[in-house]
Amino acid sequence: MNQYLTRIYQALFGLVWRNYPLARPQEISGKDAFYRLPYLLIQAGKHNPLIVTGKRIATGDEFATISQDISHYVLFDQVESDPSIATALKIAKAYTDNNCDSIVAIGGGSYMDAAKAAAAHIANPKKSLYRMNGILKVRKKTPYFIAVPTTAGTGSEATITSVVINEKNQRKVTINDPVLVPDVAILDPSLTLSLPASLTAQTGMDALTHAVEAFLNKPYLTADTTQLCLDAVRDIVQNLPKAYKDPLDLDARSAMLNASCTAGKAFTVACVGYVHGLAHAIGARYHMPHGLTIAILLPTILERYGKAVEQPLAELARYAGIAEGSDSICCQAFIALIRQMNKAMGIPEGIEALKEEDFKQLASYCYQEVVPLYPVPVIFSEKELVEILRNVKEMGVS
Ligand SMILES: [Fe+2]
Structure with missing residues (x-):
């Protein structure tokens, strides 16, 4: 596409897109906000979350405390940095195999993005994740999703985006869809200390x-x-x-x-x-x-x-x-x-x-x-x- 047509495309797309009614996550902020996680799940009527996080968080004191108040959950802790689509598919399989009813992603961008890509697949299992690069490719309701960032960088807790790697060709796949905006973002600075x-x-x-x-x-x-x-x-x-x-x-x-x-x-x-x-x-x-x-x-x-x-x-x-x-x-x-x-x-x-x-x-x-x-x-x-x-x-x- 030449520059002139590109600018026309962007002007027209911008007219629609900048006024698109995008959802925003409910933000729960402040020190110790993390401890409200069990209550938020109960409030949403969720009793079997799939928790996607790393070993550092999963073995920490904060997680030990909150997990006591979550009656049942499934833990997925095998997410690499720059996660692959294969990993997202494993997360989606863990969700369906265990009849989970929600996803909680605790970690940096890799954890949130892998879990969001999994959510895209759970919502739309007939469409290959490998072909979801681009915008508005999911378009089905994703599971209830709570994002808990432990780094201050990616912003994935508030975005329509998940970036994962197609391990077959080592290219990044950027999935953009409003259904990927998490329902809740827990912003607890003590998790970043x-x-x-x-x-x-x-x-x-x-x-x-x-x-x-x-x-x-x-x-x-x-x-x-x-x-x-x-x-x-x-x-x-x-x-x-x-x-x-x-x-x-x-x-x-x-x-x-x-x-x-x-x-x-x-x-x-x-x-x-x-x-x-x-x-x-x-x-x-x-x-x-x-x-x-x-x-x-x-x-x-x-x-x-x-x-x-x-x-x-x-x-x-x-x-x-x-x-x-x-x-x-x-x-x-x-x-x-x-x-x-x-x-x-x-x-x-x-x-x-x-x-x-x-x-x-x-x-x-x-x-x-x-x-x-x-x-x-x-x-x-x-x-x-x-x-x-x-x-x-x-x-x-x-
Ligand atoms: Fe970035």
């Missing part, structure tokens, strides 16, 4: 990128979504350095968890952009953590957008209290702050592991994800994406 510093940094930069990329996608923005982006960016730039420096800073952890959810609510409407398109392609090919790849790519892509993003980035910079003055000055200050935050949190400037022979394919995968769905401020060609990849590699070498 033990997150290692590197993960705090990477997931936090992912959350920042969700808000920034959404803010740049003008055709899909509403006044409400715009405000969500502004608030999320302000709260993340103010609190991520604090949470990184002092992992036990409960106020900073709480602000980050809420901001991550806020960014999730924004990008589920306004979408993301080339940072995510490239990160999905790179992550699937080299098995790099999503947040780390995102953090590295963000400043480079923003610089490449050039003048087209000067005004919106300046607006974000002013709102977050980063800079004052002309658009040009504020925009530069915003990108400089991102580089500075990355550096302070030990995130490298480039990715040395990228291989030149992969660039064309990575660019093609990225382009296919972004165009025409994401209304990015500048449409890069596959050739330009190869140049960006080369640049990111060079910065990783020097």
Whole structure:
């Protein structure tokens, strides 16, 4: 599709999509909110949840406490990072084999996304999960779903999206459907206190990128979504350095968890952009953590957008209290702050592991994800994406 037709598509799709009545999860926030999980299940009339979580949570004190108040549940704890469709299908099988009536996903993005993909399959078992890449492919009611994020990054607890890997070709499959928005999001900052510093940094930069990329996608923005982006960016730039420096800073952890959810609510409407398109392609090919790849790519892509993003980035910079003055000055200050935050949190400037022979394919995968769905401020060609990849590699070498 050429650029002109792409822009027409986005304008027309945006007219419908930005006013689409998307459901939002019921948010239960605050320290010890996690302990309300048994009550929420009972209140919803659910008595046999499938709990998808990792061994760290499943063997922890908090889980021991809540599990006493859940009369019966089935535990699934075999989710790898960057989960495959095969794993999602195993979760779906555990659900049906045990006659479960609800899903509780406790963990980072991998747990929530694998469980959401499983929910898509449970709702629509006749349609292969391998063919659900794209938007509005599920369209059937999914099981009652409670999401409990233990990282402040993915925002999956508030989005229509599940990202899983097609293990047959190592490509990311992005399933987008309003039925995938969880019914409840439990935002308990105490569950994030033990997150290692590197993960705090990477997931936090992912959350920042969700808000920034959404803010740049003008055709899909509403006044409400715009405000969500502004608030999320302000709260993340103010609190991520604090949470990184002092992992036990409960106020900073709480602000980050809420901001991550806020960014999730924004990008589920306004979408993301080339940072995510490239990160999905790179992550699937080299098995790099999503947040780390995102953090590295963000400043480079923003610089490449050039003048087209000067005004919106300046607006974000002013709102977050980063800079004052002309658009040009504020925009530069915003990108400089991102580089500075990355550096302070030990995130490298480039990715040395990228291989030149992969660039064309990575660019093609990225382009296919972004165009025409994401209304990015500048449409890069596959050739330009190869140049960006080369640049990111060079910065990783020097
Ligand atoms: Fe992300």
